[in-house]
Amino acid sequence: MQRVTGIGGIFFKCKDPEKMRQWYQTHLGIDMSPYGAKISSQTESGKEGYTLWTPFPDTTSYFGPSEQSFMINYRVADLEALVAVLKEEGVSILDELVAHEYGKFIHIEDIEGNKIELWEPAE
Template sequence: MKKVTGIGGIFFKCKDPKAINEWYKTHLGFDTTPYGTSFEWRQSDDSTKKGLTQWNPFAENTKYFEPSAKDFMINYRVENLEALVEELRKENVTIVDKIETYDYGKFVHILDIEGNKIQLWEPHD
């Protein structure tokens, strides 16, 4: 069973998300919105299919990364999230919440052995 297929996003805390968005727009050419930016790419096994990697700065006081105390969270792209979550449960991995489904994919959060919160995403590319 293939587990992670790539990085879906990089999320990090900062003092001023708006200023960070502007800095990256000005100096590195990011096409930012209040939610960061999306990097579009083509899938290697089928170049007609697009994929996205999200980049998001969050306010330093966000609760979104909890229960992790870290200043970052990585989103990993996966296939068959339900099957993966069942396998992770059997391996005694901490599952933080329930799988949620949106029009752009399914999500769940887990913790690694150092308490880093990880977001798993099965996208609808």
Template sequence: MIKTILITLTLVTTFCLGFTFKSIITKNNDNKMKKVTGIGGVFFKCKDPKATTEWYQKHLGLDTNPYGATFEWYESPDSTKKAQTQWTPFAENSKYFDKDFMINYRVENLEALVDELKKEGVTIVDKIETFDYGKFVHILDGEGNKVQLWEAVD
């Protein structure tokens, strides 16, 4: 009888310790901030954005819109959650970005990420702007390239 009680207590204790350990590990992983979750867009300068868009539509079959082209895809692990990547040619004299190109990265929880980046000494170029399709902010990478961060509203 005592042997059965001791075995049962040992099994229950082992189960509880395992459950507690798993909860601690899972909790720590849940708190880890995701940074970049994908490419939100590729933007580049060109002499004639309209003609460039038409060229890509005609020769490469891009399904274009007034902003360029939007590529839809599904985020994992939820294969029902649709996401998108934007492709947009800009006028070569555009002041929206300084170099010939700019990459937009999709992120989660933009405000928390900006706070973390500030603590890490990253240059934040402007304030977070909110639109009906998401929140945006620009930062500078280690070489001074302007990078756009986007928290999408999907």
């Protein structure tokens, strides 16, 4: 079973997300939106994909319960099947699977309590 197929996003806390977006736009040429940068890529199956790079306010609770200042979103091929396997393996599942128009999501924790986001993109 294929598990992670790529990096779906890199999210990090900062004091001023707007200033951070502007700095990266000005100095590194990363085209930004209010949601961060969408960096295009190609999946192993040849489909077009992307990775989000997003600064969050340092007050966000989105990374909780972890106290970490970052969170990585991993792209997966079949989230429901992977979650079933992870449960069997005793991995800590933090919430229920949710579906949006852009894909399915769930959050897990690694062995040090770092929150991880798993994402199956919508077709």
